[in-house]
Amino acid sequence: MMDERRKAILRVVVEEYIETAQPVGSTHVARAPHVAVSPATVRNDMVALEQDGYLHQPHTSAGRVPTDKGYRFFVDTLVQPGPLDETELQQVGSFFAKAHGALEEMLHDTSRLLSGLTDYASVVVGEPAEDAMVRSVQLVGLGARHALVVAVLSNGAVTKAHLELADEIGEGRLAAATAHLSRWLIGRVLSELPPVPPSGDSLVDAAGAAAVSALRSAAQRPDPEQVFVGGASRMAAAFDAVDSVRRVLGILEQQYVVVGLLRDVLDRGLSVAIGGEHGVESLLECSVVVAPYEVEGEVAGAIGVLGPTRMHYPKALAAVAMVSQRLGRRLSDDA
C-alpha cells in the first residue's frame, strides 16, 4: 500500500507545501526529480494517499495538503536530520565559543540562538531545581519580620524565597540560623531536605523551619527563572491569521503548559509532536521539536522549537539536535 513511489510523492507534497504553503497539485509533483511518472499516475496515488489519511484536499479541484498523519510519516521515515549549512554551523560554533556567564544567562542566550537558527519560537527549560544539591544557604534579614533565604545549588542556579517571621529576629540570630541550616542542608538534594533538628533556640528554629519549608515549596514549582521563551515574533510571521498568533502567544505565556509539553518528552530523546499530538488545543496548528540535554550523563533539561505544523522539519531537527548536544557538552565542561 505504501510503495516507494507513494513515499516519494508524499515527500514531495510535504516538502513543497512546507515551502509554499499552497496546496500541491499533481503536475508539480510529477515535475520533481525522483518521481518519473506522469501527472495522471501521481493523481491515482494521491487518491490512495488521501484515503489512507496522509493527504487532504481542501476542496475538489484543489491540490493536496499533508495531514498530521502525513507529517508524522514524513518525520518518522522520510527525513533524516538534514545537515545544517556552513554559516549556521559557524553561528552555533561561535556562540558556544563566546558563551560565558551564569547558567541562566547561558540558557537565555541559547533560546535566542535556537530561534535565530530556525526562525521559530524556542523554549529552553533548565534542570528541575528539585534534583539539584544545595551548595550554600543563607538567611538575610529585610526589615524586622522579613527575611530572604538564598540557596546556591550545584547546577549554578540560585533559588530564593521570602520569609515572613512571626517574631522579630536580630542579625545575630539570623547568622546563627544560617550556620545551623548550613550544617544540615549543604550537600542535600533539594527535594529531600531533612527536617532540621532543634538548636536550643526557639527563634532560630522557627526561622530555620520556615526557611526549609520555603525552599521545599520553591523546589516544587518549575522555577520561572529557568524557563526561557524566545523568538515569538519570528514565529508570528509563519501564521497569517492574527487569531492563530494570539492563541499561540497565549500558550507561550503560560509557562507551565510549555514546561509540561517539554517535560513530557524528556526521556524520549529527540522527538517531534505534530498538530494535535501534544494535546494542547490552542496548538493544533503547531508542531514542537524537542530534545533533552545532558550534563555529565544526566538529563538536565530540554530545549525545543515551536512552529507551524508546516515547519521546516529537517532544519528544526538538525538545529535542536545540534544545540542540545553542544549545550550539554558546554555545561559539562564548566562544572
Add this chain to the structure above:
Amino acid sequence: MMDERRKAILRVVVEEYIETAQPVGSTHVARAPHVAVSPATVRNDMVALEQDGYLHQPHTSAGRVPTDKGYRFFVDTLVQPGPLDETELQQVGSFFAKAHGALEEMLHDTSRLLSGLTDYASVVVGEPAEDAMVRSVQLVGLGARHALVVAVLSNGAVTKAHLELADEIGEGRLAAATAHLSRWLIGRVLSELPPVPPSGDSLVDAAGAAAVSALRSAAQRPDPEQVFVGGASRMAAAFDAVDSVRRVLGILEQQYVVVGLLRDVLDRGLSVAIGGEHGVESLLECSVVVAPYEVEGEVAGAIGVLGPTRMHYPKALAAVAMVSQRLGRRLSDDA
C-alpha cells in the same frame, strides 16, 4: 479656533474611533449627546480640525480618524483618568491583599494584573540595581576554577555573577574572601563599590577583585530578571495585520528598548507617549502609558501598558495610576 464645540466633536470622534476602529462620520457625531448641532455644522468644524492637524481623512468621502496630535489633545485636555469600575477595583484590591513572596514574583504578577485589567501588553521594570545597597555578599565555589558571587540587595533582589578564576581556590579561601568582602561591601550602594583593600592573601584578593568587578558590571546592565513583560497575546488581538503584531512583538522581546522607553519618562510621573512620540519606529501604531512607582518616597521603578494608538486611554490611565500607587504602597509596607 478650538472652541468648546470643536473640543466636543474631537472627543466624540476619538472615543468613537477607539471603540469601533472605523472612521467616524459627521452624522454619528451629530447624534452624540453634548453635540447639539446638525451634521452640516459638524462637517464644517471637522474641516477646521483637519486643517489644524487633529483629524485625518483616509480618503475623500470617508469619515475622520484621529491623528497622533488628535489623541494627544484628547489625552491632555479631554480625558480625566476615568474611574475603574467596581469589579476591576475589586480585582486590584484582592490582588494586593493576596500578593506575597519575593520582589521578582510580585513584579511578575503585577505585570499580569495590568494586562488583565487593560487587555494590552504590560511592562514592569524594577529598581535599577545600581541604586540598591548591599545587604549580604557571598562567594560559592562551583568546581575548581569557577565560583558564583551572590549578593542580596536592600530592595530584596538577589544579584549574581559568575566568576572564572585564574587559579584554583579552596573552600577555606573562598570563605575568607567572603568574610573579607562582607566587611567592605555590606552597606555600600552597588554603583559605588569601593576597591577592596588587600587582605594579605593574593588568592583571596584576586577572587575579591573579580567579584567586585563582576558585581559592578552586573549593576550596569538592566537586570533582565527585573523586567517583566506580559499580555502580549491580549495586545495582539488589537491589531489586524499580522505584520504589525510581529513588529511589536519584536520590540517587546528586545527588553533594553522597552526599558529605555520606560526609564525615559520615569521622572515625568504618569505620562503617555502616542504613536511616533516615543521615537521607536516599529511602535508607530502604538501608545504607551507609563507611571513610576515609589517605595518609601523614592522612585523605585516603572510600570506601563503598551497598546495600539487607539487604546482605551481613560481605562489605561486609571489602571496604571492605580496599580503603580498600590504597588508602591505595598512594597513600602514590606521593607
Add this chain to the structure above:
DNA sequence: GTCCGGCACTCGATAGCATCGAGTGCCAGC
C-alpha cells in the same frame, strides 16, 4: 454671522457575472 437643510458628488464596499486556469476524476488505449 452662525447654523442648517438640501443637493450633487466621491469613492470604498458589495454583489453579480464572466473568464481563467490549476487541478481533479475517469476512461480508453498502449
Add this chain to the structure above:
DNA sequence: GCTGGCACTCGATGCTATCGAGTGCCGGAC
C-alpha cells in the same frame, strides 16, 4: 500498470453596476 485525453469543478481574478455613508458647498433662515 502507466499514460494521454477529456470533461468537469471551483477558487481566484477582474469587470461592472449599484449602494450608501460620507463629503463639500450653497443659499436661506434665525
